Amino acid sequence: MSSHTSAPILPLQPNAPDKKRLFTLDNRYIAPIFITCILLVGNLTFGILESYQKTLLAIITSIALELVLSRIFYGKFAHPASAYITGISVGILVRSPAFWPYALCSAISIMSKYVVRIKGRHIWNPSNFGISVLLFLAPAVVASLSIQWGNYLLPMLIIWFLGSAIIWRLRRFHITGIYVVSFIAFAFLRSWMTGSPWQSEVAPITGPMYQLFIFFMITDPKTTVRSRKWQCIVVVIIALVEMLMRLDQVVYAPFYALFIVGPIAMLIEIWLDARRKNAAQLAVAH
Amino acid sequence: MKSRQIARVFLTILFVVLLATPFLIKRITASKAADKAKTDEKTALARHGFYLQEVSHAAGIDFVHEEPKLDPKLDSIMPEVASMGASVSIVDFDRDGWPDIYVTNSAIGSKNHLYRNMHDGTFKDVAEEMGVADVNKAGTGVSTGAVWGDYDNDGYEDLFLIKWGRPELFHNDHGHGFTPVSEQAGLPPWINANTAVWFDYDGDGLLDLFVGGYYDENIDLWHIKTTRIMPDSFEYAKNGGRKYLFHNLGNGKFEEVSEKVGINSRRWALAAAAADLRGTGHQDLFVANDYGVSELYLNDGNKFHEAGEQTGVGFAPKSGMNAAFGDILNQGKYSIYVSNISEDGILIQGNNLWVPKQGTSGDGIKYENLARDFGVELGGWSFGAQFGDLNNDGTLDLFLTNGYISADRNRSYWYDFSKVAGGNSTIIGDAKNWPAFDGRSLSGYQNKKVWLNDGTGKFIDVAQAVGVTDTHDGRAVALVDLWNRGVLDVVVANQDGPLLIYKNTVTPEDRWIEFDLEGTRSNRSAIGAQVTMFWNGQEQMQNVSGGSGFAAQNDRRLHFGLGKNPQIEKAVIRWPSGKIQTLDKPAANQIYKLKEPE
Numbered sequence: 001m002s003s004h005t006s007a008p009i010l011p012l013q014p015n016a017p018d019k020k021r022l023f024t025l026d027n028r029y030i031a032p033i034f035i036t037c038i039l040l041v042g043n044l045t046f047g048i049l050e051s052y053q054k055t056l057l058a059i060i061t062s063i064a065l066e067l068v069l070s071r072i073f074y075g076k077f078a079h080p081a082s083a084y085i086t087g088i089s090v091g092i093l094v095r096s097p098a099f100w101p102y103a104l105c106s107a108i109s110i111m112s113k114y115v116v117r118i119k120g121r122h123i124w125n126p127s128n129f130g131i132s133v134l135l136f137l138a139p140a141v142v143a144s145l146s147i148q149w150g151n152y153l154l155p156m157l158i159i160w161f162l163g164s165a166i167i168w169r170l171r172r173f174h175i176t177g178i179y180v181v182s183f184i185a186f187a188f189l190r191s192w193m194t195g196s197p198w199q200s201e202v203a204p205i206t207g208p209m210y211q212l213f214i215f216f217m218i219t220d221p222k223t224t225v226r227s228r229k230w231q232c233i234v235v236v237i238i239a240l241v242e243m244l245m246r247l248d249q250v251v252y253a254p255f256y257a258l259f260i261v262g263p264i265a266m267l268i269e270i271w272l273d274a275r276r277k278n279a280a281q282l283a284v285a286h
Numbered sequence: 287m288k289s290r291q292i293a294r295v296f297l298t299i300l301f302v303v304l305l306a307t308p309f310l311i312k313r314i315t316a317s318k319a320a321d322k323a324k325t326d327e328k329t330a331l332a333r334h335g336f337y338l339q340e341v342s343h344a345a346g347i348d349f350v351h352e353e354p355k356l357d358p359k360l361d362s363i364m365p366e367v368a369s370m371g372a373s374v375s376i377v378d379f380d381r382d383g384w385p386d387i388y389v390t391n392s393a394i395g396s397k398n399h400l401y402r403n404m405h406d407g408t409f410k411d412v413a414e415e416m417g418v419a420d421v422n423k424a425g426t427g428v429s430t431g432a433v434w435g436d437y438d439n440d441g442y443e444d445l446f447l448i449k450w451g452r453p454e455l456f457h458n459d460h461g462h463g464f465t466p467v468s469e470q471a472g473l474p475p476w477i478n479a480n481t482a483v484w485f486d487y488d489g490d491g492l493l494d495l496f497v498g499g500y501y502d503e504n505i506d507l508w509h510i511k512t513t514r515i516m517p518d519s520f521e522y523a524k525n526g527g528r529k530y531l532f533h534n535l536g537n538g539k540f541e542e543v544s545e546k547v548g549i550n551s552r553r554w555a556l557a558a559a560a561a562d563l564r565g566t567g568h569q570d571l572f573v574a575n576d577y578g579v580s581e582l583y584l585n586d587g588n589k590f591h592e593a594g595e596q597t598g599v600g601f602a603p604k605s606g607m608n609a610a611f612g613d614i615l616n617q618g619k620y621s622i623y624v625s626n627i628s629e630d631g632i633l634i635q636g637n638n639l640w641v642p643k644q645g646t647s648g649d650g651i652k653y654e655n656l657a658r659d660f661g662v663e664l665g666g667w668s669f670g671a672q673f674g675d676l677n678n679d680g681t682l683d684l685f686l687t688n689g690y691i692s693a694d695r696n697r698s699y700w701y702d703f704s705k706v707a708g709g710n711s712t713i714i715g716d717a718k719n720w721p722a723f724d725g726r727s728l729s730g731y732q733n734k735k736v737w738l739n740d741g742t743g744k745f746i747d748v749a750q751a752v753g754v755t756d757t758h759d760g761r762a763v764a765l766v767d768l769w770n771r772g773v774l775d776v777v778v779a780n781q782d783g784p785l786l787i788y789k790n791t792v793t794p795e796d797r798w799i800e801f802d803l804e805g806t807r808s809n810r811s812a813i814g815a816q817v818t819m820f821w822n823g824q825e826q827m828q829n830v831s832g833g834s835g836f837a838a839q840n841d842r843r844l845h846f847g848l849g850k851n852p853q854i855e856k857a858v859i860r861w862p863s864g865k866i867q868t869l870d871k872p873a874a875n876q877i878y879k880l881k882e883p884e
Contacts, residue, residue: 072290096634097663098658101308108301108304111297115298115301141311142631143633144814153712196721197721200705200713203719204705206423207708246701250701251514251701
């Protein structure tokens with residue numbers, strides 16, 4: 001059975017000495033702890049959440065569904081870390097006065113991993129799938145996080161620093177780094193094309209929505225291609241598609257860009273894998 | 287293996303159903319709304335008990351608000367920075383027993399209008415002859431609102447003109463004209479405010495004045511030195527205008543005491559209202575702030591302490607644009623309505639209806655936001671709102687106006703707005719970083735809300751059904767029985783748009799009662815007086831207000847709907863002085879003119 005992660009989660013070194021393990025944080029917990037810190041600090045200092053109850057609903061729905069579905073389809077309970085990240089992402093990113101979108105978004109996110117599978121792999125980052133679908137289908141009651149952290153510099157820098165350190169440890173920093181560089185380059189290009197002040201084009205990436213996007217969505221190992229080189233290429237394409245959408249004034253361009261580009265990249269990789277496997281089998285047969 | 291396949295099929299079906307859920311909910315909601323809108327006057331009367339007809343032209347009012355044009359350095363985002371100024375306040379300035387209407391204009395050189403009630407269904411603009419028209423002269427700023435209160439207790443309501451500019455206090459010369467007295471009163475030379483409230487915070491029988499700044503008072507918006515005038519955060523901005531509390535010294539002079547009494551904030555105030563929320567006999571002050579949390583200043587008679595977080599109303603930051611009190615459950619407790627921004631798919635702040643939590647009262651009072659449960663949460667880019675019993679059924683309804691900038695119908699500024707609003711303070715705070723509006727709309731052409739209270743904690747929007755079909759950029763709402771008929775009419779001031787008079791027709795079976803109060807020991811305007819009606823085993827409390835909603839003031843006369851065949855027990859008046867007066871079994875369908883007993 002493959003685990004169903006939605007964030008960078010790498011296994012511990014199998015030969016790590018026990019004593020060291022006692023003092024080394026299991027990588028599976030790093031992302032959940034980080035995102036929990038974002039949530040708690042954000043809410044205690046700036047009141048970022050719609051309500052604790054709504055976030056809790058998203059988390060509980062996500063974890064409960066993950067446990068039930070993994071038990072049904074794979075015969076054992078999946079580790080809840082991934083579902084926890086999905087739930088908490090939904091709890092932070094979805095903004096709605098109603099309760100049901102939180103439960104629905106979490107449910108769609110988790111179920112997408114079990115329903116939409118190609119050759120045993122799910123191709124969408126779960127929370128990206130759930131949030132994109134909901135923003136597209138239920139705009140009257142759902143928006144996404146667009147403003148938080150008081151628009152101040154210090155909280156933003158702290159999260160960027162911690163997020164970068166963690167993502168570095170998880171060996172995914174190249175994805176985040178290249179995306180950020182691409183975004184900024186495309187922002188200047190947009191500014192040149194549209195005549196908008198460059199500050200307004202760069203502004204979105206300074207917001208918290210992007211912090212969750214670049215640290216938790218685009219780096220998801222289960223829904224990114226395996227090759228480091230192609231990871232870099234794909235993330236540039238995501239930024240490019242996002243830029244094109246932004247030229248068309250699509251507010252949630254990053255979510256939709258990942259929603260479109262991510263699965264296509266995955267499908268190409270799956271197709272290439274299958275072709276390589278077939279070729280190898282043919283070679284063996286000959 | 288087979289069971290897993292069945293499970294997978296089942297899961298796939300469930301997944302598709304879940305994906306379709308938002309679509310189905312939308313369809314059902316739209317179908318219900320369409321059904322509600324399909325009515326005419328007769329049906330509206332039969333179904334909802336009232337009908338509103340826009341009669342401004344027939345009433346002799348053809349006022350169209352002109353918006354301000356500020357420093358050219360702000361040209362690219364002028365529609366946004368100059369998006370306020372339309373206001374309406376109700377006053378019987380000549381004490382003839384018929385309410386008059388004062389409306390502000392906001393272009394340099396434009397005139398404010400004072401519409402005298404001619405008692406025959408029409409109004410006549412007398413602002414010029416009364417001396418309160420030409421108040422938007424170059425170098426003095428422009429009007430953004432007006433509140434009336436008899437600060438010298440001579441029996442005639444005086445006018446405080448709220449401005450982005452030099453604030454003006456006008457003394458009412460016994461209904462024959464107005465004299466500007468700002469200098470003698472000791473008012474500051476410049477405030478960029480959108481809200482002010484008359485109330486007697488210390489109970490000395492003299493009306494004091496709260497003024498809430500929006501832009502920093504050191505900025506002359508027509509001659510800005512820097513483009514860094516915007517809020518430094520969309521949700522936590524603290525670089526707005528300061529607050530003022532002018533203590534009435536009783537000799538025509540006021541002393542600014544805000545800091546001394548504990549009001550010290552630079553949030554971007556847009557609306558304020560005062561009422562005794564805790565039963566202490568002192569009026570507490572609620573301030574709704576743009577770009578941040580609301581503030582609730584609890585008043586102990588000579589000191590305030592800010593209790594927004596403590597009471598629950600000041601934690602989640604939104605874009606507060608309205609403050610109105612209403613005893614919506616007929617329990618003798620005020621709820622507070624604050625309007626915010628909701629735009630499909632982009633920003634769903636939702637309006638707040640702060641209802642006192644069960645079991646809390648007095649100093650321990652806490653509020654919870656029940657706007658969603660009560661059905662008054664989503665009102666677009668909401669501005670002014672007021673509570674009033676529009677169909678005289680005995681429960682307070684809610685009229686909300688909305689719409690921010692209506693320009694090109696096919697092009698929206700929302701994308702650019704959301705882009706910048708989510709950015710860092712160094713970006714958002716500087717107007718030059720904001721993309722040009724370029725003729726685009728921002729939450730324009732919105733349908734208004736007339737939420738009818740069914741008495742069980744549910745409000746239903748009947749705006750389209752009862753004749754409120756305009757889509758102007760609404761700002762201020764004032765409720766008043768314009769023609770002494772026992773019904774609440776609605777006056778709406780629109781930014782860069784016409785003043786609307788919605789004349790109300792109510793089924794005559796529903797009864798009413800009104801109270802026109804005059805203080806003696808208390809301030810003569812009786813602002814802060816509280817009337818509680820007891821009938822049919824229920825009670826409803828209302829408060830004479832010195833300004834509420836957004837840039838508005840309802841008539842000081844209090845109007846109660848009583849429903850059909852009311853069994854009236856009593857009316858209890860608590861005057862600001864603390865004096866309690868009880869009227870046993872007052873008759874329905876009467877206007878009671880009451881003077882505070884000596």
